[in-house]
Amino acid sequence: MSTVTRVDPAGPAGSTRPLQHRRPLGDRTFAIIALASGLLVLVILVLIAVTTTQQSASWFSAEGLKVFTNNWNPAANQFGALAFIYGTAITAVIALILAVPVSIGIALLLTEVVPPRWARPIVYVVDLLAVVPSVVWGLWGILVFAPWLQHIYTDIASGVKGVPVLDSLFGQPVSGASFFTAGIILAFMITPIVTSLSREVIATVPAIDREGAYALGATRWEMIRGAVLPHSQGGIVGAVLLGLGRAMGETIAVALVIGSSPTITSHLFAPGYNMPAVIANQFGEASGVFRAALMGIGVLLFAFTIIINVIARGIVERNARRKRGA
Amino acid sequence: MENSDQNTVPGLEAVPESATRPAQVQLPQPAALREPAQAGVATGAPIFEVKNVSIYYGSFRAVTNVSLTIYENQITAFIGPSGCGKTTVLRTLNRMNDLIPGARVEGEVFYRGERLYGKDVSPIAVRRRIGMVFQKPNPFPKSIYDNVAYGPRINGIHSKPRLNEIVERSLRQAALWDEVKNRLGHSGLGLSGGQAQRLCIARTLAVEPDVVLMDEPASALDPIATGAIEDLMKEIKDRYTIVIVTHNMQQATRVSDRTAFFSVLVNPESDTRTGTLVEYAPTDRLFGDPHDDRTKAYVTGRMG
């Protein structure tokens, strides 16, 4: 904080009041309030970690390392949470596989292909995806999308019957609610953020690098491969990680369409569960160790997303700093 | 060939016909060409014929009424004060102005007898034949090897032995081979300014162009690196045709065979500046005995 001495503005012109060397009370109070508001961020993060861990203590002590086993049976007081960790990972991976190529494609479309006049409407439309609330995605997902997907799943499943790897991935559809459906809806939801960040990264590639490639007689795609993508790789990785963090934490839409079945299976079309979804669905009626277990799953989720976001923001920051300095 | 605009501009006289006639005398015939041999400057085939070219950005006329001929295996320099359009004209020769929205060329540009801005002409094919080196070195964020191999690769050459051969040959031509031959895998971004520029030259030479355009290639470099680039130009000129834009008159006298002097026409009513070609002649003649007053003023240092 600055400690520059200031002229006392309160004294009238010509007054003989001595110049004060301490800042007026109002000024200092304001500075303190501003600092406190800023610190609030750190305080909240620390409090989240502390209180949720406290509330879940009974789970950790009851299960110890068994929290990482696939043994979830609340009725029998067993709370191994591996199935949810697995579900979170699988749905996030599906979402990334689907969303990243599309997002990068749109980002390239905006920076390299369309004339500037068309860029704004396209960005608006992509942002609309982000405005649709998670619960509305979920409602539509379970009542409209999942039943429609179910037919497609059964068709694919019968198509790949007997084929070695594909069969274990795409066999056994039950209803439309499944890992894969959750993954698709997550992909819709993370596309806006991955697109917008990738676009920012790609836009920092200097024009002279693009011209260098064109001057060698490159087509537009060759120019992108040669000059744009190598420059943007790092930043795009950051954008992808941020998308991963979002995909892991999205709760309500996933809770509605994932099928609510804590199982670990390779069948993507089968129902499953993930960390935020089980908390959302079961917390209301849980008590005692059950509740502590759900709280504990929340702690794990918090830890994972904080770590991923720190890494992602670090990459994006470093990329931005390098471009500014370059 | 007086432009009506010029008549209304106070302080700047119209270009006297005599000064530009030598450039005009040339031919519409691609295969023809010998200009009466002037002292010390034998000319080869004309590579470019620029006829009454004006360049517009939208409705703004950036360059007006340029006509000149560029000859094979010579180094031609474009000089002039800033804003006179010399870079704009240079970029017209390999259709780089196409990348600027709203840019438009009026008049004709012939490359080896073909209309450069003809309907069926592909800018990609043009740029493969007419390469460009930029003011600020712009190596790709790849290895030195991949930088040079980029051009051949996009043209379909993927066999390792051929690529190796091309990379070595191009780096040798650019006088960079000895310095980097043991670190071809290192990033092109790690080179010094002079080395990076030679890398960009090697990259351009790797596609075996016909013409190499250079936009102030040494202006971002120190004097020693500049000297290296100038030596390089003189060495490769028997295999390529070079057109260089430079704001350094001494450089023009050191390396070029012919020089074109551009200047600015100021239109006081619309407060716009339009570039135009003032005089074009063999270098020794232009600097030793400039015919136009504006040229005289520039080369003796009174303006620009």
Added chain:
Amino acid sequence: MTAVTAEPPKVDLREPAGWRRTKNRLMTWLMVISFVVVLVPLGFVLVSVVAKGASIISWSFLTSGPIPSIVAPAGVGGMGPAVLGTIEITALATVIAVPLGILGAVYLNEYGGKNWLAGLIGFMSDVMTGVPSIIMGLFIFSIWVVRLGTNGLSGLAGALALACLMLPIVIRSSYEMLRLVPNSLREGSYALGATKARVTVTVVLPAAIGGIVSGSLLAVARAAGETAPLLFCIGAATAANPNVFRGANTALPSQIFANAYQPYPGAQARGWGAALTLIVICFVLMIAARLVTARFARYSR
């Protein structure tokens, strides 16, 4: 590759080899397709919501209560309590989060400068935008609701959770706006003898106000649509509760969530109606944000 010979060859300046042109076109089409791929689900969702929700929307649906039981057919009762709940809880969250967020941004830009604390706060604030919203709900539940027993369930608890969600968003967008205010404005004010607080409040904030308002509107739109933070904090009232500080409450997202699970057509219809209402609210807020940005950009020219 053609070598340059002494005799000018007939140059061929047409398109390069077919496969290059094809690959270029193909990739361009793929980029266009990625955009279309995004249009499809967006259109699908919007059309479904409008088609299925429009029929139940009526003034009485939006304003009257109580919220009927799940088996009740459409037309009985209404979502009034949820609409009221969304409005009052989101408004309370906004009142808490926006001033704090703006002050936090003021600290970062005006006071913090390059010191390590400001850097840390800015960084962690960005990280915090990535924390799942359900964690905010769990947090407020453990620190507030639990301590007050069943009395803890209230609109206020929900508003606190939403405020935690909104805070880093408001900080980041306000910070970006404050950064854009040119230093010359500040210096002019200092030169007249103003204190830093006065400069900030009377010159800097007004200069950035358009962008700050717009960013805050987007944060409000985000908060209005959130369900997870409210799940454990507001309870599940069926009657309208105008007292946001006490007593269980409900909100549109919570109702949508509750109804989505139900097989009964009445419940589903109410869910769609609530979804349509919620989407309209979020869109209106987003459009308002863009209008403010556009209008403000014209001012600051």
